[in-house]
Amino acid sequence: MDAAASPQASAEPAPIATPTLSGATASPDAGPPPAPMRGDVALTTDVPREPTKEKEQARDTPKERELLGGFSLQAVLRPSDVAPAPKAQEVSERALDAARKKTEARLAIDLSQTRMRVVLAGNGFVLPADTEIRARTDRYGHVVMLPREGTYRVAAPGALRALFGERRLDVAPLAPAELLQAGEGPRRFNFRTRKVEVTTRAAKATFELALVKESGEGGSLLCRALLDLMSAPPSTPLCATEEIPVHAELRWTTKGAAIFDVVTMVKRNDLASATVAAPPATVTFASTPIPPDASEVLLSRAELAAFRSAPVDVPPPQVEAGAPPPENGLVLSNATDQLRFAWIDGVPVAWLAPGAREELPALVRGRYTLQWRTFLGDSFEPGVVVTAPGTSDLAMGDAGAPR
Numbered sequence: 001m002d003a004a005a006s007p008q009a010s011a012e013p014a015p016i017a018t019p020t021l022s023g024a025t026a027s028p029d030a031g032p033p034p035a036p037m038r039g040d041v042a043l044t045t046d047v048p049r050e051p052t053k054e055k056e057q058a059r060d061t062p063k064e065r066e067l068l069g070g071f072s073l074q075a076v077l078r079p080s081d082v083a084p085a086p087k088a089q090e091v092s093e094r095a096l097d098a099a100r101k102k103t104e105a106r107l108a109i110d111l112s113q114t115r116m117r118v119v120l121a122g123n124g125f126v127l128p129a130d131t132e133i134r135a136r137t138d139r140y141g142h143v144v145m146l147p148r149e150g151t152y153r154v155a156a157p158g159a160l161r162a163l164f165g166e167r168r169l170d171v172a173p174l175a176p177a178e179l180l181q182a183g184e185g186p187r188r189f190n191f192r193t194r195k196v197e198v199t200t201r202a203a204k205a206t207f208e209l210a211l212v213k214e215s216g217e218g219g220s221l222l223c224r225a226l227l228d229l230m231s232a233p234p235s236t237p238l239c240a241t242e243e244i245p246v247h248a249e250l251r252w253t254t255k256g257a258a259i260f261d262v263v264t265m266v267k268r269n270d271l272a273s274a275t276v277a278a279p280p281a282t283v284t285f286a287s288t289p290i291p292p293d294a295s296e297v298l299l300s301r302a303e304l305a306a307f308r309s310a311p312v313d314v315p316p317p318q319v320e321a322g323a324p325p326p327e328n329g330l331v332l333s334n335a336t337d338q339l340r341f342a343w344i345d346g347v348p349v350a351w352l353a354p355g356a357r358e359e360l361p362a363l364v365r366g367r368y369t370l371q372w373r374t375f376l377g378d379s380f381e382p383g384v385v386v387t388a389p390g391t392s393d394l395a396m397g398d399a400g401a402p403r
Contacts, residue, residue, distance in 0.1 A: 033235070037141030039154045039169055042285035046136060046277040048115050068271040070112035071215055071244070074264040076122075077105040080257040083371040083383020085345035088312075090366060095306035099347045103298050105375075110268070111218030111244065114138070115276035118225065123298050124348050126167045126339060126375055127290075133160075134278035135221040140234040142225065143278040144169070144290075151286035152279045160228040161202075165375045166339050167290055167353075175201045177232035182206065188246045189265045196238060201253065202378075203230040208247040209239055214267075219244030226250070226260060229376065252378035294356040299349055301362035307345060311365035314387040326389040329361035330368070335395045338379065342392070343371040351375075363388040 037043065048068060085091050106122035118133040125131070130147040133155070142155040144163065155169055162170040178199040185193035191210035198205045207226070212219065223239035226248055239245065248260040274280045334340050334352035341351045342358075345368055350358050367387055372394045373380035386392055 034138050034140045036157050036234075037139050037143075037154045039156050039159070039171075040287055041154070042287075043139075043143070043154065043279055045281045046115075046279055047281075048112065048136075048273050048277055066273040067269065068112040068115075068273055068276065069214065069269045070110060070218055070267075070271045070276075071212065072266045072268050072271075073107075073109040073111070073244075073262050074121075075107040075109060075260060075262045077107065078259045078261065079373065079377035080259065081255075081377070081380065082343060082346050082373075083369050086367055086369055086385060088367070090308045090310050090312055091345070092306055092309050095303070096345055096347055099299055099303050099307070099349075102303070103348045109222065110271055110276055111215060111222065112271050112276050113216030113218060115278060116218055116221035116225075117276045117278075118222075126164070126296075126341075126351050133163075133225070134276065135224065136278045137217045137221060139278075140224070142228075145279070145283060146290070149286075150283055152283045153286050153288075153290065157234050158228060158231065160225060161231065161376070163290075164229070167293070169290065172231050174231055174233045177227065177230075177236045179236070179238065185209075185247075188262070191246075193246065198227070198230070198232065198236070198238060200230050200232045203250045203252050205230055205248055205250045207238065207245050209243040210246045212242055212244050212265075215242050215244055217241060229258070250376075252376070254378050256377040256380060258376050258378075293353070295350060295352040295358040297350045297358060297360065299347075304349065304360060304362040305364055307347075307368070308364040308366050312367070314365060314367060314390075326359075326361075326391060328365070328389050329359060329363045330370075330386065330388045331357070331359050331391040333357040333391070333393045334372075335393060338374060340372045340394060341375060343373055343383075344368050348373075360388075365389065 085096060103124040104122045105124040108119040108121045110117040114137040116135045120127055120129060120131045123129055128147055132145040134143040140157045144153045144155050155163055156171050158171040158174045159169045161172050162168045180197040182195035182197050185195040185208040188210055191212055193208045193210045196207045220239040223245050224234045226245060227236050230250055246262040249257055251257040332342050332352060334354060334356050337354045339351060339353050341348045352358055365388055367385055369383045370386045370392055371381060371383040
């Protein structure tokens with residue numbers, strides 16, 4: 001009882017050193033952490049100021065015309081478990097390959113030190129081609145700019161999943177993500193990579209992060225966007241400074257996967273400030289939803305007709321009593337509560353909103369493989385053989401229980 005207290009009784013453990021990771025809570029010296037954007041609140045005009053190392057900007061250069069250093073990437077989003085075309089002499093693999101290339105979900109990405117611009121360059125999205133998605137390191141969320149509108153909308157954190165899949169800005173609940181370091185990855189574009197596994201309630205993903213000198217925090221914005229697709233918080237400490245995600249496999253907890261692949265990477269020193277500003281001074285805020293659209297056919301009549309080199313005899317189509325049979329092509333209808341893409345012979349040919357109906361009259365008489373899928377591939381039906389002329393009605397029972 002009379003023994004002196006141990007000198008270690010009041011000792012404090014030394015803090016554990018941690019690497020600087022984008023998205024982590026900022027220290028007092030680094031300023032406040034990023035503030036989340038809100039879909040109903042306009043943003044102030046953004047004017048990035050990032051002088052390049054190659055040369056100093058002229059003092060009389062307007063801010064919106066300043067040139068920034070960074071990187072330009074070309075990337076694709078690919079689904080898994082796509083049903084292939086049937087084996088038959090009349091199937092034109094050349095036409096299918098051309099259609100597959102046209103409808104590929106391609107992304108043109110510009111990364112500066114603190115800004116990101118993603119342009120939907122392919123024809124396989126539910127949003128119009130040339131739609132832009134922009135982001136900045138000091139705010140959580142994204143700026144969405146539809147082509148030829150002159151306006152922008154705000155996608156709050158958690159909204160990209162609905163934006164890509166449903167053409168809406170609904171915010172999905174975010175849940176903490178678990179990170180596991182998975183060692184060194186393969187070299188890509190002659191850069192070293194490390195692998196990180198990320199697990200959320202929506203998906204389990206494997207990321208390959210390339211260490212790219214002079215890329216700043218731009219890659220962290222691309223990480224945030226990919227994390228948003230799997231309902232992870234934007235503050236998840238995935239990317240460190242000067243890291244860019246070059247490959248990611250998002251395996252959904254339901255089924256299927258989406259694969260993100262960077263196919264080209266080019267260093268830039270001529271990115272105009274206005275092209276990555278989020279938002280730029282040339283657009284105004286819109287609080288209205290994205291204009292709805294019932295359906296869209298992604299290929300021309302000639303491209304659809306080229307799927308077969310010649311017609312073949314097929315049984316007459318079966319239709320409901322009192323309904324006239326289609327004279328040619330294929331009639332699609334979506335009776336589920338999810339927007340769905342119709343894939344024919346491994347090619348996305350159309351998307352239909354809930355309750356929509358679409359006709360593909362150019363399909364030549366014959367047999368085709370049809371598969372109904374969501375854009376991200378987290379829900380899909382087995383491929384089935386259908387005949388043209390004919391119909392395909394996707395009902396709620398076919399698509400499973402709504403989520």
